[in-house]
Amino acid sequence: MRYLPPNFSLYARLLLLVVPLFLVVLSFRLYPPRSGNSPVSSASVAGFSADARRLFLNGSASANTTISYHLRNLTLSPHLAGTPSGAAAFDYVRSGLGLPGLETHTDEYSPLLSYPGVASLDLLRPDGSLIKSLSLSEPADPAVRSVLPYHAYSPSGVAIAPAVYVNLGRDEDYLALERLGVDVRGLVAVIRRGGGPRGTVVEAAAVRGAKAVLMFRSNESGGGEWGNVLLGGSVDPLTPGWAAEADAERLPIEDGRVKSRFPRIPSMPVSASTAAEILGSLGGPLAPPEWIAEAPAVVGVGGGPTIVNFTYLEDRKLAVVRNIISVIKGCEEPDRYVILGNHRDAWTYGAVDPNSGTAVLLDIAARYATLLGAGWRPKRTIILCSWDAEEFGMIGSTEWVEQNLRNIGSKAIAYLNLDCAVQGGGFFVSATPQLDKLLVETMKQVEDPDIKGVSLYETWVSKKGGNSIERLSRADSDFTPFLHHAGVPATDIYFGEDFPFYHTSLDSYEWMAKHGDPLFRRHVTASEVLGLLALSLADDRVLPFDFLSYSNQLLEHADTLSALLDGSEAVELIRASILELAAAAKEVEELKKLDEHDTDEVASSLRLRALNDRLMLAERAFLETEGLTGRPWFKHMLYSPPKDSFSKLSFFPGIADAIYEAKSSNPEGQAKINHEICRVARVIRRAADVLRGDLT
Numbered sequence: 067m068r069y070l071p072p073n074f075s076l077y078a079r080l081l082l083l084v085v086p087l088f089l090v091v092l093s094f095r096l097y098p099p100r101s102g103n104s105p106v107s108s109a110s111v112a113g114f115s116a117d118a119r120r121l122f123l124n125g126s127a128s129a130n131t132t133i134s135y136h137l138r139n140l141t142l143s144p145h146l147a148g149t150p151s152g153a154a155a156f157d158y159v160r161s162g163l164g165l166p167g168l169e170t171h172t173d174e175y176s177p178l179l180s181y182p183g184v185a186s187l188d189l190l191r192p193d194g195s196l197i198k199s200l201s202l203s204e205p206a207d208p209a210v211r212s213v214l215p216y217h218a219y220s221p222s223g224v225a226i227a228p229a230v231y232v233n234l235g236r237d238e239d240y241l242a243l244e245r246l247g248v249d250v251r252g253l254v255a256v257i258r259r260g261g262g263p264r265g266t267v268v269e270a271a272a273v274r275g276a277k278a279v280l281m282f283r284s285n286e287s288g289g290g291e292w293g294n295v296l297l298g299g300s301v302d303p304l305t306p307g308w309a310a311e312a313d314a315e316r317l318p319i320e321d322g323r324v325k326s327r328f329p330r331i332p333s334m335p336v337s338a339s340t341a342a343e344i345l346g347s348l349g350g351p352l353a354p355p356e357w358i359a360e361a362p363a364v365v366g367v368g369g370g371p372t373i374v375n376f377t378y379l380e381d382r383k384l385a386v387v388r389n390i391i392s393v394i395k396g397c398e399e400p401d402r403y404v405i406l407g408n409h410r411d412a413w414t415y416g417a418v419d420p421n422s423g424t425a426v427l428l429d430i431a432a433r434y435a436t437l438l439g440a441g442w443r444p445k446r447t448i449i450l451c452s453w454d455a456e457e458f459g460m461i462g463s464t465e466w467v468e469q470n471l472r473n474i475g476s477k478a479i480a481y482l483n484l485d486c487a488v489q490g491g492g493f494f495v496s497a498t499p500q501l502d503k504l505l506v507e508t509m510k511q512v513e514d515p516d517i518k519g520v521s522l523y524e525t526w527v528s529k530k531g532g533n534s535i536e537r538l539s540r541a542d543s544d545f546t547p548f549l550h551h552a553g554v555p556a557t558d559i560y561f562g563e564d565f566p567f568y569h570t571s572l573d574s575y576e577w578m579a580k581h582g583d584p585l586f587r588r589h590v591t592a593s594e595v596l597g598l599l600a601l602s603l604a605d606d607r608v609l610p611f612d613f614l615s616y617s618n619q620l621l622e623h624a625d626t627l628s629a630l631l632d633g634s635e636a637v638e639l640i641r642a643s644i645l646e647l648a649a650a651a652k653e654v655e656e657l658k659k660l661d662e663h664d665t666d667e668v669a670s671s672l673r674l675r676a677l678n679d680r681l682m683l684a685e686r687a688f689l690e691t692e693g694l695t696g697r698p699w700f701k702h703m704l705y706s707p708p709k710d711s712f713s714k715l716s717f718f719p720g721i722a723d724a725i726y727e728a729k730s731s732n733p734e735g736q737a738k739i740n741h742e743i744c745r746v747a748r749v750i751r752r753a754a755d756v757l758r759g760d761l762t
């Protein structure tokens with residue numbers, strides 16, 4: 067429902083709602099949509115689209131209760147990917163998507179997953195005698211003790227060595243230790259979370275000679291943070307670039323490409339209190355004050371004199387994971403896909419991560435089923451996906467994208483992601499820039515869940531600290547294979563900036579119902595935003611893509627880059643290519659207007675299809691076949707993740723990597739930066755060509 071002022075009388079609201087809906091329902095019964103490829107008259111489709119949106123929003127009335135039931139049912143027990151505990155959540159989602167009009171199937175894969183075997187942690191005196199056995203990051207909730215908090219893909223190992231505190235484990239933290247005269251070689255590094263992806267932090271400690279890593283979060287009371295330490299992004303280690311079907315070719319485990327995916331030393335999450343026991347026992351030079359602020363137990367950084375005895379046995383094996391794919395066939399362009407997805411697997415109960423998203427996805431599915439019942443069919447195909455094994459490195463979605471790469475590459479309009487859909491208040495949006503305008507328009511049509519009478523857009527736009535739409539160069543959810551590998555435009559939306567019990571056993575329904583979203587209204591709003599986005603992408607005559615926002619965003623990126631490189635001439639190459647993209651974007655905007663006045667139906671629908679293809683495929687032009695230097699799976703030259711998670715560039719990852727490497731006094735550094743700049747300029751020019759629609 068278009069957002070109405072609060073003083074609008076209930077009666078008038080109902081009338082506004084019910085009368086057109088009644089007419090819509092009636093007209094659909096009279097004119098059932100034709101199936102197949104025959105174009106439906108554009109006038110009726112345009113009107114239909116608005117009615118479909120209204121009918122979709124009518125589903126909000128009781129949605130908060132339904133969503134709370136879904137979340138309750140999904141989080142009754144932990145559901146770790148590849149284990150029997152995942153079966154209940156699988157069955158629940160499978161049946162939740164088994165609605166009339168939705169064709170639902172399951173895709174199975176057997177990737178390499180990693181589980182904890184035996185682990186122990188003792189604190190010893192310098193003479194090797196036992197001070198005490200430390201609890202290994204015991205989950206705060208006894209019901210999940212069957213699976214210890216662990217680092218998936220950590221290798222097995224034994225480390226009996228003095229401990230040392232390394233703060234966040236970043237380059238500068240090792241430099242600070244060096245200044246204190248402390249070398250981590252041969253020691254067990256105790257590291258606080260926040261220094262970048264877990265795997266990168268562990269491997270950085272390994273490179274410096276540490277024997278093992280124990281990782282904790284300050285002020286954390288959830289009992290240890292689960293997570294994976296896989297290196298080199300997502301992708302099943304044994305089937306990089308192709309799907310991990312049961313009978314697929316697999317790289318041997320001893321292959322260098324496989325080995326390079328795992329840190330060389332074992333690691334383990336520990337609770338803040340276990341970390342405090344170790345840190346409080348350390349001598350050595352005094353820790354810098356800012357290190358102590360977040361870890362008050364610390365006095366000296368070590369190493370030693372106390373010794374830890376850490377042993378870990380990994381259980382690494384092929385395990386079956388299952389995606390659920392639910393298809394609503396488009397009636398005009400069944401071969402154009404609007405894809406919505408969210409993962410289902412969780413480290414523990416997963417109320418926030420990811421089942422707030424799953425509950426929303428199930429609600430969207432039910433609302434689409436209601437629309438289908440009223441005679442609506444989307445023009446383009448809508449696909450709802452429930453991914454498995456995201457926590458192990460976006461594995462379920464990645465295997466599916468790899469398996470369907472060419473179809474997705476030629477037919478996918480956009481991928482709309484949900485993950486931690488609700489973890490508190492305040493709305494956050496990330497997207498590729500051609501979707502900015504659609505996102506803003508959509509936010510204007512829904513009410514803020516926390517402030518009656520105000521649109522979501524109004525609160526978002528006036529948010530302290532800015533209202534910018536974030537770009538998707540992080541690789542922390544299932545949009546990664548779609549955008550970074552396949553070049554599909556993508557969005558990721560969520561409520562709440564962060565979440566105190568992220569990846570702990572306290573990520574439960576009780577927390578959500580008490581703190582995260584007590585009335586489940588934020589969930590409903592997430593459902594409205596995502597459901598409406600997909601309706602526009604599936605039903606709008608001209609795809610709602612705006613490439614002028616894209617070129618404007620890229621010009622800002624070019625300015626940032628130029629400032630970072632002290633006004634390097636080479637950046638002008640990028641600016642010139644962006645101007646070409648802007649010119650092509652303007653041409654397309656003109657064409658969009660012309661198209662509205664077309665009368666010849668067949669010619670018009672073919673022209674429309676050609677125009678939409680240009681809009682759909684322009685993002686693909688940002689891919690380079692050979693991928694990023696040294697990281698070939700990442701093909702998107704504008705928005706893949708940079709190697710250095712603290713890079714000042716959250717775009718142009720190839721350039722960011724080259725700058726990072728040039729820092730380590732690489733004599734060819736400048737030439738490499740220039741090469742990467744040329745690559746970025748080339749892909750932008752190619753995108754301009756695709757958008758313009760003609761060969762050079």
Ligand SMILES: *[C@@H]1O[C@H](CO)[C@@H](O)[C@H](O)[C@H]1NC(C)=O
Binds near residue numbers: 088091124125128
């Ligand atoms: C709109 O929602 C109300 C309340 O949930 C429901 O009773 C009604 O049937 C819905 N209208 C249509 C046309 O589906």
Ligand SMILES: *[C@@H]1O[C@H](CO)[C@@H](O)[C@H](O)[C@H]1NC(C)=O
Binds near residue numbers: 135136138139
């Ligand atoms: C989900 O939970 C609700 C209430 O907790 C219950 O009434 C309902 O039957 C459950 N649904 C399924 C399919 O289990």
Ligand SMILES: *[C@@H]1O[C@H](CO)[C@@H](O)[C@H](O)[C@H]1NC(C)=O
Binds near residue numbers: 284359360361362
């Ligand atoms: C975390 O602990 C530090 C040090 O005790 C304290 O200053 C800070 O306020 C705490 N943060 C939270 C979120 O509790």
Ligand SMILES: *[C@@H]1O[C@H](CO)[C@@H](O)[C@H](O)[C@H]1NC(C)=O
Binds near residue numbers: 194226375377
């Ligand atoms: C270290 O721990 C392992 C496993 O608990 C134990 O077998 C071993 O004896 C311990 N070593 C020392 C030196 O305490």
Ligand SMILES: *[C@@H]1O[C@H](CO)[C@@H](O)[C@H](O)[C@H]1NC(C)=O
Binds near residue numbers: 131134584585
């Ligand atoms: C749904 O919202 C209504 C009204 O806003 C509220 O009374 C109800 O308690 C909510 N349901 C749940 C499960 O929070």
